[in-house]
Amino acid sequence: EKSPHIYTREEVRSHSSPETRIWVTLGCEVFDVTEFVDLHPGGASKLMLAAGGPLEPFWALYAVHDQPHVRELLAQYKVGELSPEDKAPSTLQTSDPYADDPIRHPALKVNSQRPFNAEPPPELLTENYITPNPIFFTRNHLPVPNLDPETYRLHVVGPPGCQSLFLSLDDLYQFPKHEITVTLQCAGNRRSEMTRFKEVKGLAWNTGAISTACWAGARLCDVLAKAGHRLCETEAHVCFEGLDSDPTGTAYGASIPLARAMDPEAEVLLAYEMNGQPLPRDHGFPVRVVVPGVVGARHVKWLGKVSVEPEESYSHWQRRDYKGFSPSVDWDTVDFDSAPSIQELPVQSAITEPKDGETVQSGEVTIKGYAWSGGGRAVVRVDVSLDGGLTWQVAELDGEEQRPRKAWAWRLWQLQAPVPAGKKELNIVCKAVDDSYNVQPDTVAPIWNLRGVLSNAWHRVHVRVTP
Ligand code: HEM
Ligand code: MTE
Numbered sequence: 157e158k159s160p161h162i163y164t165r166e167e168v169r170s171h172s173s174p175e176t177r178i179w180v181t182l183g184c185e186v187f188d189v190t191e192f193v194d195l196h197p198g199g200a201s202k203l204m205l206a207a208g209g210p211l212e213p214f215w216a217l218y219a220v221h222d223q224p225h226v227r228e229l230l231a232q233y234k235v236g237e238l239s240p241e242d243k244a245p246s247t248l249q250t251s252d253p254y255a256d257d258p259i260r261h262p263a264l265k266v267n268s269q270r271p272f273n274a275e276p277p278p279e280l281l282t283e284n285y286i287t288p289n290p291i292f293f294t295r296n297h298l299p300v301p302n303l304d305p306e307t308y309r310l311h312v313v314g315p316p317g318c319q320s321l322f323l324s325l326d327d328l329y330q331f332p333k334h335e336i337t338v339t340l341q342c343a344g345n346r347r348s349e350m351t352r353f354k355e356v357k358g359l360a361w362n363t364g365a366i367s368t369a370c371w372a373g374a375r376l377c378d379v380l381a382k383a384g385h386r387l388c389e390t391e392a393h394v395c396f397e398g399l400d401s402d403p404t405g406t407a408y409g410a411s412i413p414l415a416r417a418m419d420p421e422a423e424v425l426l427a428y429e430m431n432g433q434p435l436p437r438d439h440g441f442p443v444r445v446v447v448p449g450v451v452g453a454r455h456v457k458w459l460g461k462v463s464v465e466p467e468e469s470y471s472h473w474q475r476r477d478y479k480g481f482s483p484s485v486d487w488d489t490v491d492f493d494s495a496p497s498i499q500e501l502p503v504q505s506a507i508t509e510p511k512d513g514e515t516v517q518s519g520e521v522t523i524k525g526y527a528w529s530g531g532g533r534a535v536v537r538v539d540v541s542l543d544g545g546l547t548w549q550v551a552e553l554d555g556e557e558q559r560p561r562k563a564w565a566w567r568l569w570q571l572q573a574p575v576p577a578g579k580k581e582l583n584i585v586c587k588a589v590d591d592s593y594n595v596q597p598d599t600v601a602p603i604w605n606l607r608g609v610l611s612n613a614w615h616r617v618h619v620r621v622t623p
């Protein structure tokens with residue numbers, strides 16, 4: 157075996173820009189990751205924080221790197237090792253930015269602690285039409301900011317020639333209070349099913365990255381009007397910035413088209429209440445955006461700033477993430493500029509009971525789940541099969557009736573069905589239909605994408621039957 161090239165920390169430090177190439181270390185190994193920087197799922201700017209030095213202090217913040225596939229990826233870029241006298245662990249200290257995160261409910265299934273990402277277990281998810289706040293799924297990209305409601309101000313940038321508004325919570329309470337029930341779904345919901353087909357990069361959500369709450373707040377269109385904004389002829393976008401930020405000071409950001417923001421019928425909210433309570437810290441205290449019918453990523457939490465811009469938000473999460481691609485696109489060929497940002501989500505449904513691998517009694521089986529579609533499209537039907545999709549029965553839709561074009565919340569559904577005599581196992585499948593007659597694809601293969609978003613194939617659960 158060839159002995160590795162030996163470098164000093166000093167030499168590694170000199171490789172910290174594209175011109176000099178970008179090197180990092182992990183343990184005593186040295187890597188040249190220049191070619192990977194633009195492909196980094198966490199963004200090029202974050203990776204660049206570690207350029208010329210050790211990864212440990214940064215990876216300590218993002219547990220997503222503690223996976224074999226990440227280590228294997230890094231291994232491909234190995235160029236050598238640190239000299240023996242340089243192997244002492246780096247003295248770089250990082251105080252824990254997550255130390256101040258709130259306490260969470262023990263029922264949550266945690267996908268990542270830092271940042272905190274967790275979903276309710278299926279057996280709790282559809283127990284209530286309104287998801288109780290403590291088990292509402294949580295998707296954080298960064299530490300949770302601790303904001304003082306007394307000094308909180310929402311910066312609303314005015315149109316050219318107009319002044320900005322700096323709204324206190326009391327100012328927001330002066331706008332007409334609007335209340336709506338809205339289901340929020342992460343673009344990565346059910347990603348784990350895509351991963352099982354072929355590896356993707358992202359948190360391994362099961363069926364629980366979706367929840368429903370009754371939100372109350374000021375309508376965004378009222379606040380924008382107060383700041384002097386009008387609907388304009390040219391394309392424009394409303395950009396949101398959170399008060400959570402990464403080690404570079406970059407805030408979470410996203411945008412939606414101005415036309416949706418200004419449409420009173422679209423009911424976009426600056427919400428300060430969730431199920432009659434002030435927003436919990438994990439869900440954006442004191443103010444978050446709620447964009448009914450639109451992917452979770454645009455519902456910016458801990459809202460700090462709203463502005464109207466000619467272009468979409470330049471945020472990583474608007475431009476370099478939360479987009480769909482052909483199954484043929486891989487990390488070597490992906491061009492994020494070529495695909496639109498995800499806004500309205502496609503029709504979705506999943507089985508929450510029974511669970512995959514469970515054993516059910518012969519006689520009769522009860523099947524439960526949820527169904528939802530983006531853009532305010534109502535769920536008109538859920539079909540359930542016990543034989544892998546050969547024959548179908550129509551499930552009963554529970555929960556509240558949906559308003560046409562404003563069906564912002566899910567339908568829970570259930571089916572009680574006799575277990576066909578002699579069956580030793582069931583392949584239970586569900587699929588929903590929305591009021592545009594959109595349907596779910598039967599398998600993952602044709603919708604697989606490298607980031608594992610928009611995973612809405614028929615949901616399948618395999619159970620055994622006790623004789
Ligand atoms: C995600 C690799 C450096 C922050 C990821 C993922 C990979 C990766 C493969 C996706 C993992 C998955 O979801 O399965 C690397 C490599 C690095 C590096 C090879 C160095 C050469 C960094 C640094 C930071 C960082 C220095 C922060 C300062 C993140 C974040 C995500 C991520 C925040 C999560 C993105 C998301 O799912 O929202 N990284 N990373 N990474 N990385 Fe890195
Ligand atoms: N807003 C800020 N400021 N920071 C974030 O990390 N995550 C987004 C969105 N808003 C996020 C954010 C994503 S991807 C989703 S799916 C939803 O918040 C999740 O909202 P929840 O945690 O209240 O369920």
Ligand code: MO
Nearest residue numbers: 342343452453
């Ligand atoms: Mo999300």
